[in-house]
Amino acid sequence: MPEAPLTQGDTIQDIEALFDPPHNRAARQRFVSALRKHALVDKAAEMKDAFESAEAPAFKARKGHAPKDLNQVKSAMARNLHYRMYSVMRLHGQEMPWPAVMDDVEENYDAFQDAFATARRLNPAGGTLELDPEFDMPKYMVEQEMHHVPGSFMAEHGPDDLSQGVVGFFGGKIFNGGMPLRRDNPGAVGETVAHFLALKHPNFRPKRILDLGTGIGRNVVPYLDVYPDAEVYGVDVSAPGLRLGHTLWEARGKRVHLSQQNGGMTNFPDDYFDLIVSSFFFHEIPVSLTKKVLRDNFRLLRKGGMVAHMELPPNNAVDPYYAFVLDWDGYNNNERDYCEYRALVPKNLCAEAGFDRDTCFAMLVPNWRSFGNDKFARWASGELPSPPHGNGASWFIFGGTKMR
């Protein structure tokens, strides 16, 4: 393995280019990607078949009716061997991507630090990074290692450390490596929602966009392609991810304003944003904070502004079997608020936060890139249905407009 080149002079090293594992390590990483795909696609199909052909009929024979909700599906499936095998493989597939890239991260540690320092110094894209040394980290973040990532999102191993962010970034390539719709398009959600809004609301041209739980900002950057004049902002509690995001986007010429803040109590002024978005965020936070976040969103939006949040579909939007499959993360993936969140009704949450009920929406939107622009337009006009949810084929979006 050649030594990682340190950044020289006026160039910021693109950190993604440093992911160049040697042969045996790359082979191990490919195995992990394949294991995950095998669990999420192949074993999932076998498990569904076992439910339909054996466990649901057996439940009906015992109880006199088919399983009616996810708890009944869960009790029908609890001892099923396909479900157990699926769970074991998924759990290992969840745990393995991060250690599989840690050697790559450690070997390049100095190069990451150097790239970050260079991005800070040169600041060619004009993005900003505000970290809060006194930040009050929410308890739920510290008390569990979210998603089985050692050190969760925010462990810091030294001053100005971004390596935990890089573990997530490189590990994410392995995590999604067997899933073609996700592998090649890390900003798929932002890209999809931006195109959806542009098509559905052609007169809505947001000037300031905020992304909550932004991570490195991968799902807010695509808004710049659809709304090139917009200012984009991202907040997150994790400093390493924000440092990595700042380094990446400065290297790539994308102006993004990142800050370390709790999405439920941001320091932006009232009426500051036109659009507030998020992806994979709400299921990770306690329900009491969810409500606070949406009320803060309402405060932050100007009149006529919109929220458009992507999340897992809630129980009321899917059948009991799929609700059971989705809730797997709540039982097995160190996400203790996940099931409680998915039991809520997103449109009601928006209306309770102040958004005009008539404007509140919840729907499945096809993944823009894989569906294709033409089909996407036909979907938006009602001519085509959305592909079923799962493995990145479509995204569940909910939101509303501030009318007063």
Ligand SMILES: C[S@@+](CC[C@H](N)C(=O)[O-])C[C@H]1O[C@@H](n2cnc3c(N)ncnc32)[C@H](O)[C@@H]1O
């Ligand atoms: C699953 S990640 C999603 C990251 C990003 N949205 C994406 O699509 O890649 C969830 C993110 O939410 C952040 N987070 C958790 N609680 C938060 C809070 N109260 N305020 C802001 N960010 C939070 C985590 O640090 C993490 O980066």
